[in-house]
Amino acid sequence: MNKPILFICLFIQSFIFAQLSERSLSSEKWQFKNSKDKNWLPAQVPGTVHQDLMNNKIIQDPFKDENEKKVQWIENEDWDYQTTFNISSKEVMNDNIDLVFNGLDTFSEIFLNGKLLKKTDNMFRKWQIPVKQDLKSGENLLQIKFKSAFNTGKELAKKVPFTMPESPRSFVRKAQYQFGWDWGPRLVTAGIWKDIKLEFWNNARIENIKIEQKKLSDKNAELAVHASIFADKKGKYTIAVNNTVDVVPLKKGQNLINIPFHIQNPKRWQPNGWGEAYLYDIKVSLKQKSTSLSDETMKIGLRTIELVQDKDERGKSFYFKVNGNPLYIKGTNWIPADSFSPRITKEKYQKLIKDSKEAHMNMIRIWGGGIYENDEFYKACDENGILVWQDFMFAGSFYPADEEFLANVKEEVKDQVSRLQNHPSIALWCGNNEIDEAIVNWGYQKQFKYSKNDSIQVWKDYKKLFHEVIPNALKENLTVDKNIYWPSSPSIGWGHKESLTEGDSHYWGVWWGEQPFEIYNEKVGRFMSEYGFQGMPSLETTKSMFSAIPDLSLQNPVIKAHEKHGRGWEIINEYMKRDYKVPTDFVKYNYVSQLLQARGMEIAIEAHRRARPYNMGTLYWQLNDCWPVVSWSSIDYLGNWKAFHYQTKRSFEPMLISVSENKDSYDIYFINDLLQDAKITSKVELIDFKGKVLWAAGATDHLSANSAEKHLEIKKENFSSFDLSSTALKIYVGNDTFKTEKLYFFKKPKDLKLSKPTLYIKKISPTEIEVSTDVLAKDVYLKGDTNFSDNFFDMLPKTSKRITLSQPLEKVEGMSLWDVLEN
Structure with a gap:
């Protein structure tokens, strides 16, 4: 009598634990400390050590005042994190339990119940560790010990027989902008920057899904669903793609299953400006008999995209053909939206992408010194028809190419490509930002007194990493229809004639070269992937640089500290003298600096667009900021549109x-x-x-x-x-x-020759106003706690302009209208 009962219990138990389930460990009570200390303090996961130190009032906000200078000691320290969590007797009974870290920054040792499980060395990799044998019913202790990335990088640099530029940042697989840039602070973080979870599974699980678009016509989309499945037990399994079902035999271990899938009368995913960015829901499910084991859901878009490079009488074309038509690319460059990336919210991602869409953009380049962005970024791009030029995370330096480093990068590429490849927004994978140019043009070899052999080695290492390892890893992990690879942006440095006749171009003759804005009319390349000019952020964001009531002055050391370019103020002043009367009042200076930036970028964008089809793309530097700063951005750190972004909307x-x-x-x-x-x-x-x-x-x-x-x-x-x-x-x-x-x-x-206008505002509705003037009103600036459909605009007399507000007038604080007549 006992045997049948035992059989039934085991069957029920097997059924209960068949479905893959997850449990987040991020919400457990985490603690952290300096490895030298004894006392533990509360920590937040995901997060960074800087955030945890701020939350515990050990450091002040490095975004405010001159506090950045006071927190540089953090990068030299080692930091320990730990938590305890309980495992139930039911959870332990699962056949397989994996501990999954989606992001550890950067050099760490992972301990579970005192046992060393793994050493990590890459911020951009996913770490998945089987832990069933190491877990116990009841309380478990998870510890992660982080080594200083700065100190570890210095040790790695000693292995190279010559001095590498930007050492030690180029030796650590970590967000490069954290080491400081000419628009960002030096805040070299450590910590658990993405979520941690336990995954419980039995029999088999789906590890990865690749959707290949084999053919696309108006009548039919022919797809292949490539499923990577790991089976703990061999046998017959059922795999379903939406309503298409197949029975497949799985061997123990890794299995690659290909399933044909068709969509009749497909709707194409169109880039912003051409139509709807239509998305299809795809669900891939794995079952054994009637028991559900694992499933993956995603949204895909059907589109074709090509990078066309044809020789012509002036060089070689460089343009994207989308759904069979040449697409003129209008867009921008993206940097991380915060120096502490774990605190970038879904809402911030969505707003920045929608702001890009509203400005008629159709592409964003993710710059190679930041991070592979959160899933929410790519989701927002998919939904809004914004193509993505995806750099790999290498920027402006030389990089090693020893076997250990290359193997690490190969796994990084695998993890990120596996995560991102099904997004229809991904248009191109690019090896790096400005490394070819750095080797050829920036004079590091002379600066660091390289021998001839040293210089040869640098170039060999570059070719190995960006012309072999990364493109080969792409081929191994991508489906054919998504494999557009470009080794370096730009392909040729801006000082060379060829940079304007082929490939993509970063033109910095304006700003760095201090050439007049009008030179943009002459320096037009085939695809302008970087160019820009600085302007101040909004007054609201400028005030946020201070912890107390600010003294707004260009001589204020806090204002100076939030300009990271060594000659930034000098360059802005020089250009301002050329085009405007330079105000002495800080508020007016802030305003005119924004007008100056917008004017320069208007000249550039329109020169590019007029040159079509010779030029087929313009991506300005840069969309956003990672902290309150004077920079090239069109949207400041708090999300306010600068004059530049309003001008971008008009110019695009x-x-x-x-x-x-x-x-x-x-x-x-x-x-x-x-x-x-x-x-x-x-x-x-x-x-x-x-x-x-x-x-x-x-x-x-x-x-x-x-x-x-x-x-x-x-x-x-x-x-x-x-x-x-x-x-x-x-x-x-x-x-x-x-x-x-x-x-x-x-x-x-x-x-x-301007005269003082009389400006009139008429309320049309709670969210609409009408502005009119008696004489020309130049660069009318509407201020208030709202977004305007247009701003910083010109108006002739006998005309009116209707402006839509993002919220009703009665809720808008500080609404006023200002026109700087002195200019």
């Missing part, structure tokens, strides 16, 4: 009017990023600042799809009798379905 409009001044004429271009031709009416008026029309011309024309064409050429002699410092060119293009306008000023802002 799918229908753009752009004016190019030549020796004898003003050439007017109409740029159309859409896939449809259009019949248009255009009108050009020369208007004085009081609204009087002095000259006019118009035409009916045809606007070609996906094009940039010169439509009008106005001879300068037409305007020889007018005072161009008191006039503007108003250009209109439109038809029954769209309308766009542009004001073009002939003179620099400091040379315009």
Whole structure:
């Protein structure tokens, strides 16, 4: 009688524990301490040691005042973390239990109940450790001991017979920006920066799913689902992709299963501006008989993408063809949105991507000195039609290529590619940021007195890492349709002529070279993947640099400490003198610095777009900040749009009017990023600042799809009798379905003859206002605790502009309207 009962109990027990289940350990009561100390303090996981020290009031916020300097000791210390957790007798009965760390920063030793399980050496890797034999029912002790990445890196650097630039950061597989950049603080963190969990599973589990798009037409999408399954017990299993079910035999150990899958009449995933970023739900389930063992769910998009590089009479093209059509790339570069990345919220990721979409962007480049971003970033890009240029995490230095380092990188690539590859937003994988250029152009060999053999070794190591190990690891872990690899960005440094005739270009003649903004009209490459100019953050963000009521002055040491470029203020001042009257008042200086940045970037973006199809992409540096700072960003650390981002929204409009001044004429271009031709009416008026029309011309024309064409050429002699410092060119293009306008000023802002306007605001609805003026109002700045549909804009008299607010007027604090007339 006992045997049947025992059989039934075992069957029920097996059924209960068949489904893979997870349990987070991040929410347990964690503690930390300096390894030299005895006393433990409360810790937060995920997190960083800096956050834990702040929470325990041992250090002050390094983002405020000059506190960054006071916390540099942290990077030299070792730090210990620990927690206890209970395991039930039921949990122990699972056949397999894995301890999974999604991110440990960086050099650590993992102990469970006193036993050393693993040593880690890479912030970007996933560590999965079988622990069933090491767990016990009841209380278990988990300890993670972190070694100083700075000190460990110095020890690793000693193994190389010559001095490496940026040592020791290039020896540690860790976010490189933590060591300080010209827009970010030096905050070299340690800690458990991603979640920790226990996974319980039986019989078999799905380890990874790759979705390959084999063919795509209007009638059918032919897919292959590649499932990597680990079986603890061999036998027949059922695997289902949505409603498609197959029975497959699995051997004990690793199994690779390929399942064909079809979607009839598929909808394509379209980039922002071309249509809906349509996503399909895919669920892959593994069962044995009727028992569910493991499943994976994901959203995929169906699209084709190619990187086209064809030789032509001027060099070689560089453009992306998406769903069969050339796509002009409009976008930006992304850095981590916080120096302490565990505190970047889903809401912040979503807002920054939506802000990019609102500014008509279709691509973001993830810069190689940061991190492989959180899943939420890629999810937001998928949903909003934003393509991703994904750098691997190497930037601006030389890197070693010993066997241990290369093996570590290979596993890093495997982990990250496995995690990210099914996102339709991923357009290109890039080996590094500016390392080819650093080796060829930056003079490190001379600075560090390299021998000829040293220099040869550096180049061999570079080729080994970025032309062999990484692309080979990509091929091993990617499906064919997602394997677009570019070894280094840029492909050629900005001082070389070829950088503008092929590949992608980082042009820094403006800012670093201190060339005038107008040089952007000449220095146009095939694909501009970096260029930029600094501007101050909003006043709100500037004030957040202080822990007390701020003394807002350019001489304030706190303000100076939040400008990380050695000559930043000097360069901003020099450019400001060229184009504006330089204010002495800090608030006005803040405002004009933003106008200056926006003006420079408007010139650059429009020069790029006019040059289509020679130029087919413009990615400015940079979208966001990792702390409150004077930088190249268009959105500051607190999420406020700078004047630059409002200008980006205007300059990235799918229908753009752009004016190019030549020796004898003003050439007017109409740029159309859409896939449809259009019949248009255009009108050009020369208007004085009081609204009087002095000259006019118009035409009916045809606007070609996906094009940039010169439509009008106005001879300068037409305007020889007018005072161009008191006039503007108003250009209109439109038809029954769209309308766009542009004001073009002939003179620099400091040379315009402005008079004081009377500005009027009329409430249209709780979330809409109308602004009007009696004379030209230049760079109208709306201030308030809300987002505006437009800001920092110009207005002619006898016109009005409607502005939408992100929240009702009665909830907006500090709403005011300001126009800097002195400029």
